[in-house]
Amino acid sequence: xxxxxxxxxxxxxLAELSAYLDTGQIADPVHLETCPECQAGLASLRHLSELGRxxxxxxxxxxxxxxxxxxxxxxDNLRLELRPGRSIxxxxxxxxxxxxxxxxxxxxLIRSVADALxxxxxxxxxxxxxxxxxxxxxxxxxEIAVVYGHPMEERAATLRQxxxxxxxxxxELTIQAINITVTDVLEPPKPASPADPTTPADATTPxxxxxxxxx
Amino acid sequence: MTGSPAAQHQLDLVPDALLAGRxxxxxxxxxxxxxxxxxxxxxxTARRLTGSLADADDVVQETLVQAWxxxxxxxxxxxxxxxxxxxxGSRSIDHLRKRRNHxxxxxxxxxxxxxxxxxxxxxxxxxxxxxxxxxxxxxxxxLPEEQRRCWVLKEFNDQSYEEIALTLNISPASxxxxxxxxxxxxxxxxxxxx
Numbered sequence: 144x145x146x147x148x149x150x151x152x153x154x155x156x157l158a159e160l161s162a163y164l165d166t167g168q169i170a171d172p173v174h175l176e177t178c179p180e181c182q183a184g185l186a187s188l189r190h191l192s193e194l195g196r197x198x199x200x201x202x203x204x205x206x207x208x209x210x211x212x213x214x215x216x217x218x219d220n221l222r223l224e225l226r227p228g229r230s231i232x233x234x235x236x237x238x239x240x241x242x243x244x245x246x247x248x249x250x251x252l253i254r255s256v257a258d259a260l261x262x263x264x265x266x267x268x269x270x271x272x273x274x275x276x277x278x279x280x281x282x283x284x285x286e287i288a289v290v291y292g293h294p295m296e297e298r299a300a301t302l303r304q305x306x307x308x309x310x311x312x313x314x315e316l317t318i319q320a321i322n323i324t325v326t327d328v329l330e331p332p333k334p335a336s337p338a339d340p341t342t343p344a345d346a347t348t349p350x351x352x353x354x355x356x357x358x
Numbered sequence: 359m360t361g362s363p364a365a366q367h368q369l370d371l372v373p374d375a376l377l378a379g380r381x382x383x384x385x386x387x388x389x390x391x392x393x394x395x396x397x398x399x400x401x402x403t404a405r406r407l408t409g410s411l412a413d414a415d416d417v418v419q420e421t422l423v424q425a426w427x428x429x430x431x432x433x434x435x436x437x438x439x440x441x442x443x444x445x446x447g448s449r450s451i452d453h454l455r456k457r458r459n460h461x462x463x464x465x466x467x468x469x470x471x472x473x474x475x476x477x478x479x480x481x482x483x484x485x486x487x488x489x490x491x492x493x494x495x496x497x498x499x500x501l502p503e504e505q506r507r508c509w510v511l512k513e514f515n516d517q518s519y520e521e522i523a524l525t526l527n528i529s530p531a532s533x534x535x536x537x538x539x540x541x542x543x544x545x546x547x548x549x550x551x552x
């Protein structure tokens with residue numbers, strides 16, 4: 144690119160080439176293929192993109208790790224408001240008491256059950272139905288991710304069973320169905336992990352093969 | 359509402375979409391895992407956009423506050439990274455506008471690039487690389503402000519012309535023009551580093 148203006152000797156402009164880099168579209172693709180001027184201009188712009196990526200990597204490295212103090216102090220300042228969701232009435236022994244539990248606390252309960260199974264992690268979960276009316280039929284939808292090598296159907300069946308028991312114990316909801324969708328299959332952790340993901344893990348080590356050793 | 363410590367480590371391994379879905383359900387541990395995962399990129403782009411270390415951390419914090427409030431409106435949870443970066447972009451531009459109103463240029467100590475001497479971890483191979491990067495930083499610093507913003511939003515935040523136009527409140531055609539001018543100037547300056 145030795146021209147001083149942004150119009151090349153072939154009549155095309157570097158601005159067109161810049162837009163081509165982003166959109167893949169240009170008025171005269173045949174010319175672009177064969178024109179040495181345009182090809183040189185493109186090469187120069189691509190070289191700049193490459194440098195831009197190097198600068199980004201260097202800036203990200205300078206920014207530090209997300210596990211460093213700077214991020215912790217930002218997180219400490221956030222004071223995230225809880226999302227309670229709907230209020231779910233509970234029976235009380237005393238007619239003067241009104242007891243509630245929140246939908247958010249039940250989502251958290253569902254996630255903790257799913258996370259505790261070996262090789263699984265919870266995603267979104269939803270309670271469908273009128274949770275505010277005692278006795279109304281409720282359907283639970285849970286998305287989970289399963290680490291590759293763990294039997295999906297078995298995990299889903301176990302989770303359904305455990306969720307039914309846990310929800311019966313901790314809530315008064317009338318659960319009609321528990322739908323479990325496996326939305327992701329996760330790569331097993333790197334060999335440094337203490338557990339071999341191909342062997343079904345011991346259920347007493349809850350976070351097993353997905354646990355990463357933290358420094 | 360946070361999970362057990364084991365569950366938190368586990369969250370480091372799951373994909374963005376799953377974390378974003380949990381965070382939208384109110385799982386603060388999942389949200390923090392997302393923040394940690396993308397924090398360095400958010401901080402780096404905010405630094406490049408605002409040119410200020412302190413402003414950049416304010417931007418990251420404001421971005422996370424806004425993200426927590428608006429997560430439920432995110433239609434594609436897998437796109438959470440780009441969504442966070444768009445928020446970083448607009449909050450950074452807000453900071454620049456505020457700073458201009460206060461006519462506060464900031465102290466040099468707190469300015470991006472002023473405090474970071476070239477790194478010498480591996481001098482043999484890194485000398486050329488790092489001086490090339492330093493040359494690009496210097497060239498970027500000389501660009502007109504609007505061109506620099508377009509370039510950073512494109513190359514760092516990976517935004518489309520339309521998204522950049524919304525962030526900067528200018529037309530997509532202006533974005534295209536300013537980005538091209540920025541690239542032409544930078545490419546010319548960087549020719550000698552090929």
